Amino acid sequence: MSGHEPAPAGRRTAIPVSRLAAPAGTLVAVGAAFAYVGAVDPGEPGHYPVCPLLRFTGLYCPGCGGLRCAHALVHGDLAGALGANALAVAAFGVFALFMVHWVVRVLRARPVTVPLRTSHWWALGVLALAFTVVRNLPAGAALAP
Numbered sequence: 001m002s003g004h005e006p007a008p009a010g011r012r013t014a015i016p017v018s019r020l021a022a023p024a025g026t027l028v029a030v031g032a033a034f035a036y037v038g039a040v041d042p043g044e045p046g047h048y049p050v051c052p053l054l055r056f057t058g059l060y061c062p063g064c065g066g067l068r069c070a071h072a073l074v075h076g077d078l079a080g081a082l083g084a085n086a087l088a089v090a091a092f093g094v095f096a097l098f099m100v101h102w103v104v105r106v107l108r109a110r111p112v113t114v115p116l117r118t119s120h121w122w123a124l125g126v127l128a129l130a131f132t133v134v135r136n137l138p139a140g141a142a143l144a145p
Contacts, residue, residue: 019109023102030095038074042067059136062087062128065145084145087131 040047053061065085072080073092081089098114105112134140 019106020103023099023106026102027099034070034074037067037070042071060132060144062132064135068145083142086143087128 042048048067051061051064053059054064063085066088069081069084069088070092072078072084073089078089101114102112131143135143
């Protein structure tokens with residue numbers, strides 16, 4: 001069989017490892033970041049910068065508690081992670097689903113697409129804003145870190 005003949009029916013060609021470089025690199029970087037946050041407790045002062053919004057206004061931003069959330073997840077404490085920042089837990093879950101989507105698409109030699117429309121971005125912005133407002137109200141104290 002010469003190098004120009006198509007593969008026999010039912011046989012798949014090997015996926016070049018280089019195609020997995022981007023998703024693998026992303027997983028390594030995110031894994032390293034989570035490992036660092038898991039090893040260096042954000043609950044102890046002096047390791048991480050303070051949120052500027054919290055420092056200057058006393059208000060929690062949508063990301064406040066995100067490092068404590070990641071720390072709790074690394075240690076298997078889902079309840080603690082949800083208590084620190086429920087929105088971040090949801091975002092980490094969406095990221096995990098995207099990573100699975102990315103790897104599967106790469107393995108199938110398909111382009112990676114995430115068809116987000118302008119309305120999706122607006123919905124995400126409204127969700128983040130609503131989360132921010134509610135976690136700063138007395139009735140939303142359970143969402144505060």
